[in-house]
Amino acid sequence: MTVIFAKRAYLAAGWAENLRLEIKNGRITRLTPDAVAQLGDTCVDTLLPALANLHSHAFQRAMAGMTEYRQAGRDSFWTWRDLMYRFTARLNPVHIQAIAAQVYVEMQEAGYASVGEFHYLHHQPNGQPYDRLCELSDRIMAAAAETGIGLSHLPVLYSYAGVGEKPLEAGQRRFGNDVDRFCELVAQARGALGNLPDDCRVGIAPHSLRATCPRDLAQVVASQSSGPIHIHIAEQPREVEEVQAGLGARPVEWLLDNAPVESNWCLIHATHMTDEETCAMARSKAVAGLCPVTEANLGDGPFNGPVYLNAGGAFGVGSDSNVLISMTEELRTLEYSQRLRDLSRNVMVVGEGSAGQTLYRGAAIGGAQALGRNAGQITEGMLADLVAIDSQAPALCALQPHQLLDGLVFAAKDNVVTDLWSAGRHQVQNGHHVLRDKVTRNYKGAISELLAEL
Structure with missing residues (x-):
């Protein structure tokens, strides 16, 4: 059994002082406020439920900073995508595992206890499957286990280059599967779960309405008896136009009318929605998977936040392209994007209240829901996904306890994180992941090899 003693902790019911928290088999088994630390307790300052990073393409971390040069004409998501395709052609399984491990170390040091890996890099550069169909899924799982x-x-179903079942382009060959091969890949990945802790799971991710078709989407969703279902939706105006022309409705509208969208779904980005679509999505109980740093980096546009929250919508955050892995930056960029659009302040709050608390609590609960994790709050019986921060850090030391989440979201950097537990696994201690040095050496070696081939 593991015991944590926190000077203060943010529980489901609010703040508690001098809390002893007991963990057994990865779950919170007992909470005792107004307690005294005992010999053997791990003592921390301020304990919070840790967030889930609900949307990651781990391999893209290695190309961060490579696409910030303006080319002739107007740079856009689509020009960035072309560069990404050229980069992926050089990645081998060893590179992918080393990059993913580095990403996961950075995520945990930033305060994320879990990740939703939206994994569409499946095959060899020429599009041929590896001898083991889920070879690259195995590499992601190995990085998570490490x-x-x-x-x-x-695992992502990616079958077409565009609406209307357009054939895959050369840069997409590594992604492509038909439904039957995809279902076999998912089955193999589920079989590999025995190599991971019990809290890990496999879901599915139809890439988008561009990269699948109504028939295939219905078939793969029907094949999924349980687990999360994630899909890119309405990220770019061009995407909205193409789906509307090809399927007769806007992406979110079409999906809600034609798929059994409910609480195990996560709609990634959902950037371009009408108010009617926004309210309908909130009513579906799906989670809006928001990636504000990447959405800003790619010029996607801001989410329709106030309408969505007022309709009772659930949301979480992810680092998507991993151009910057920072839990605090994702949350503050989400709020700041709303302020810039609306020329207002404290926008992501229903009625009155703390913007930081609304953002943090909402992302903790919504992110856990999106990943199918029984987490997101410090409550007995839930997974011990926990993060400790230092309230005496310069960015936070002037604040009262009820202001700490505002300080964390708007004034602090991730270096206020001192400790992190993923389902009770104490992976970050004194601000550093326990395997940071080893993982970073492997990452730098892989990058040196990769750059030599470019």
């Missing part, structure tokens, strides 16, 4: 992060692995 670093201890809670993994919801989401």
